[in-house]
Amino acid sequence: KQFQVGITKKNDLSRWFYQPSWKRVGKLDPAREQGEPGEEQTTAARSCMLFTGEGNPLFNWGRILEQEGLEVIEVKEGTGYAREAPGSYTMDPADPRHYRNLFRQMQEEKKSPRLILHMWNVTAEPAEPSEREEAGDRDLAGKIDRALDRGYYSMLNLAQAIGKNNPEERYQVVVLTNGMQEVTGEPLRCPEKKPLEGAVRTIAREYPNIRCCT
Numbered sequence: 001k002q003f004q005v006g007i008t009k010k011n012d013l014s015r016w017f018y019q020p021s022w023k024r025v026g027k028l029d030p031a032r033e034q035g036e037p038g039e040e041q042t043t044a045a046r047s048c049m050l051f052t053g054e055g056n057p058l059f060n061w062g063r064i065l066e067q068e069g070l071e072v073i074e075v076k077e078g079t080g081y082a083r084e085a086p087g088s089y090t091m092d093p094a095d096p097r098h099y100r101n102l103f104r105q106m107q108e109e110k111k112s113p114r115l116i117l118h119m120w121n122v123t124a125e126p127a128e129p130s131e132r133e134e135a136g137d138r139d140l141a142g143k144i145d146r147a148l149d150r151g152y153y154s155m156l157n158l159a160q161a162i163g164k165n166n167p168e169e170r171y172q173v174v175v176l177t178n179g180m181q182e183v184t185g186e187p188l189r190c191p192e193k194k195p196l197e198g199a200v201r202t203i204a205r206e207y208p209n210i211r212c213c214t
Helices: 061-067 096-108 129-135 140-150 152-165 195-206
Strands: 047-052 071-077 082-085 088-091 115-121 171-177 210-213
Touching: 047 061, 061 071, 061 115, 088 096, 096 152, 115 140, 115 152, 140 152, 140 195, 152 171, 152 195, 152 210, 171 195, 195 210
Parallel strands: 047 071, 047 115, 071 088, 115 171, 171 210
Antiparallel strands: 082 088
């Protein structure tokens, strides 16, 4: 059966133009992100992986999630891979091997958190654009490299590790940032984080079992 799609004119001039805007959404309910309705609430489905770091202003999110009844697996930024304590790990954001080691260890411990909160891109209050211009290029290359490691490459490494170790399980990855999005028309304070947005938008195309949002 063939369908014909025609072009119709909108007589209402108010519908001729549009402007991108933010849409308010409801509060994230961790319990609802742990699989489909009716799915057995196993230990894996009642856990959450939290990517955070020293000095991160959202460090208390672990306590909030625990109050919601979730087991929190904390992953901190570091220079090497280590299991510091049960449910606490340190890894290098730029090293793909550390992500594979992490999910391999999750399998060995029979844990597979379906909700992942990625907060490595919530950093100290970014400088005003004028202050950044005054600072010049002294640390520009370093800032870009760190932002790529914590953001774009981190998301790629995370998706590849999930695809290799847990290709059949569904994951919800929520990426929190600051200074990366334009909210009220002000200049971006952290444009070096912007490549992360591209990774978030495209990962689901290659890994259908991963849902990403930022």
